[in-house]
Amino acid sequence: MSDSDATPRPPNAPDEKVAKEALKAFLTMDTNGDGYLSFEEFRSGLGTLGLEPEFVRILFNSFDRDQSGTIERKEFLAAMAVMLHPEDTEQQIGMVFDSYDSNKDGSCSSTS
Ligand SMILES: [Ca+2]
Ligand SMILES: [Ca+2]
Numbered sequence: 001m002s003d004s005d006a007t008p009r010p011p012n013a014p015d016e017k018v019a020k021e022a023l024k025a026f027l028t029m030d031t032n033g034d035g036y037l038s039f040e041e042f043r044s045g046l047g048t049l050g051l052e053p054e055f056v057r058i059l060f061n062s063f064d065r066d067q068s069g070t071i072e073r074k075e076f077l078a079a080m081a082v083m084l085h086p087e088d089t090e091q092q093i094g095m096v097f098d099s100y101d102s103n104k105d106g107s108c109s110s111t112s
Helices: 016-029 040-049 052-063 072-084 086-100
Strands: none
Touching: 016 040, 016 072, 040 052, 052 072
16 A cells, blocks of 8 residues: 555645644654553543544544554644644534445445
8 A cells, every 4th residue: 555645735825833832742642652542541531532443443433544553643734733723513414424434335334
């Protein structure tokens, strides 16, 4: 597989504030300071939000774009930028939806 993020997206006005907030969140969640978020770190970082464990897993997978099992800083910042840009709602939904739609049939129904 070639590098998937090859589609250059014209950046919406780069939002430094969002990037800073996201970076701060990343550093807070990276409790062992190795520069990656493990699933455990991600989960406990989001623990205060009271999300469903299943949703946390889905969110983690959608953040972890290269499926490495850890969220690198750039993955986190990219995902946060999408999450925090209301005008990118479509992409945001698509991102989460892709993770739900594991069998790629275009529907969210996971009952087999
Ligand atoms: Ca870490
Ligand atoms: Ca990764």
